[in-house]
Amino acid sequence: MRLDEIILTYLDYFNKEKLPYIKCNNCGYVFYYPRAICPKCLSDRLSVMESKGEGEIYSETKFNDGKGEITIVSLIKLDEGFTIYANVIANNPSEVDIN
Known part of the structure; x- marks a missing residue:
């Protein structure tokens, strides 16, 4: 291609x-x-x-805007074998853990 x-x-x-x-x-x-x-x-x-969008989080940084909004940026190794940096969307950011 x-x-x-x-x-x-x-x-x-x-x-x-x-x-x-x-x-x-x-x-x-x-x-x-x-x-x-x-x-x-x-x-x-x-x-x-x-x-499939599934994998393991190897590293994460949580940013707090001071108003209660938390943004999580993570280094993720996807099950297919490649690694990306991505925003993690979670209902409860305190429950996002590094594996």
């Missing part, structure tokens, strides 16, 4: 509230950030996949 095709596919996933990632069809490496070649084997045989 060309980079513009990958980006358009990502935007389509985001519009459907889905989390995309890329899998190299040559070596099997998975990664999140849109690229036209695999950073491991340099192949251009890539597929955009949909993540």
Whole structure:
């Protein structure tokens, strides 16, 4: 896939509230950030996949705006094998723990 095709596919996933990632069809490496070649084997045989959105939190930072609103930013390793930084949405932020 060309980079513009990958980006358009990502935007389509985001519009459907889905989390995309890329899998190299040559070596099997998975990664999140849109690229036209695999950073491991340099192949251009890539597929955009949909993540289940499940994984483990490795690190987190909680920000309090002083008005009671808490924002949580976490480093998350997804079950598919790639890692992202993301805002964590939780009904009770005090219950979000690092695994």
